[in-house]
Amino acid sequence: MIDITEGDFSIQELVEMARRPDAGAVVVFLGTVRDDGVQRLEVESFREAALLELERIREEAVSRFGLLSADLVHRVGSLSTGENMVLIAVSAPHREEAFKGCRYILEQLKKRVPVWKKEIGKEGSRWVGQ
Amino acid sequence: MRITVRAFASFREILGGDMDVELAEGATMHFLLSSLSLNNPRFKEEAFSSSGEPRDHLLLMLNRKRIDPVGGLQISLCEGDEVAVFPPASGG
Numbered sequence: 001m002i003d004i005t006e007g008d009f010s011i012q013e014l015v016e017m018a019r020r021p022d023a024g025a026v027v028v029f030l031g032t033v034r035d036d037g038v039q040r041l042e043v044e045s046f047r048e049a050a051l052l053e054l055e056r057i058r059e060e061a062v063s064r065f066g067l068l069s070a071d072l073v074h075r076v077g078s079l080s081t082g083e084n085m086v087l088i089a090v091s092a093p094h095r096e097e098a099f100k101g102c103r104y105i106l107e108q109l110k111k112r113v114p115v116w117k118k119e120i121g122k123e124g125s126r127w128v129g130q
Numbered sequence: 131m132r133i134t135v136r137a138f139a140s141f142r143e144i145l146g147g148d149m150d151v152e153l154a155e156g157a158t159m160h161f162l163l164s165s166l167s168l169n170n171p172r173f174k175e176e177a178f179s180s181s182g183e184p185r186d187h188l189l190l191m192l193n194r195k196r197i198d199p200v201g202g203l204q205i206s207l208c209e210g211d212e213v214a215v216f217p218p219a220s221g222g
Contacts, residue, residue, distance in 0.1 A: 031222055043221065046138050046214060049194045050221075074221060086222055106222060114191075114214075115221025116139035127140045129220035130187060 002054045004045050004115075006077040014071050014089040023068050023091035025098035029106055031086035033079045038119040043076045043085065046114040050074075057108045065101035067092050072105060074115060131155055131209040133162060138216035141188075144173050145215070153207065159190065160203035162213060177215075187217045 001017060003009075011030065018026045033041050058070045070090045079085060088105050092098035109115075117128040133153055137145040145166065153162060163184075167174035177188045184199045191197065191214040197205065207213070 044139055044142075045221070046136070046191075046216065049191060049214065052194060110222040111219065113219055113221055114138065114216055115219055116217065117220050118139070127217065127220070130140055130217050 001071045001073065002051060002058060003073045004047050004050055004054075004076055005073060006075065008075070008084055009073040009087055011084075011087060014073065014087055017071050018069050018089040018091040020068055020091060022093060023098075024093050025095040026089065026091045027095070027098040027102040029086075029088040029102050030084060031106075033081045033083050033085055035081040036119070038081070038121045040081070040120050041079045041085075042118040042120060042125075043074075043079060044116050044118070045074070045076050047076075050113045050115055053113045054109070057105055057112065060108070061090070061101045061104050064104065065092065065097040067097065067101045070101065070105060072109070074109070074113075076115070131157075131207070133157075133207055134210075134212045135162070135166070136212060136214045138214065140176070140217050141173070141215045144176055145170065156206050158203065159192070159197070159205045159207060159213065162207060163203070163215075166215075189216050189218060190214065191216075 061070050068091045072088045074086045088102050090098050090102045119126055133151045136148045193212050
């Protein structure tokens with residue numbers, strides 16, 4: 001599953017999707033909204049293009065690291081500190097490939113996928129990374 | 131011809147959202163961006179340096195495919211094209 005959604009996601013559901021008899025490792029990355037003195041984050045995406053890019057990244061990760069599965073959900077909309085923002089779940093025969101594959105997906109997501117965060121604070125707001 | 135412009139994040143705020151633009155046949159990406167700059171000094175300032183070069187944080191997609199912000203400006207647009215304008219990603 002690759003999805004961009006306003007609602008929260010089920011961590012357990014993605015873990016169960018990753019679980020399979022030939023996998024000895026399931027690695028899960030959960031990204032949450034950090035309290036950097038901000039009240040909330042506004043997360044925005046170019047949904048159609050972001051989904052295409054995420055599919056590309058998934059295919060790259062599967063082929064580079066021999067993953068058995070790779071699933072990702074990214075939330076958009078208004079998120080408060082501590083809330084779930086992104087979940088990546090991958091499975092592989094062994095932990096090494098699973099860790100590397102999960103990390104690859106996360107790093108490529110941050111670089112390539114058209115999703116943006118705006119920090120909303122008491123004294124104003126700013127786009128992250130600009 | 132009609133071109134759909136989609137703007138995201140800081141560029142959405144500057145341009146006020148998505149819009150359809152009427153351009154002469156064969157107009158280039160550069161012409162489109164110049165047209166947007168003409169009516170919007172803030173966009174001009176954010177998108178181009180004082181010497182007229184596209185700034186590093188101006189990213190472009192044509193029909194959902196990334197194009198080079200320098201070489202891609204000479205691309206001729208076609209009726210119904212979708213051009214997306216946005217800053218570097220910051221998700222995850």
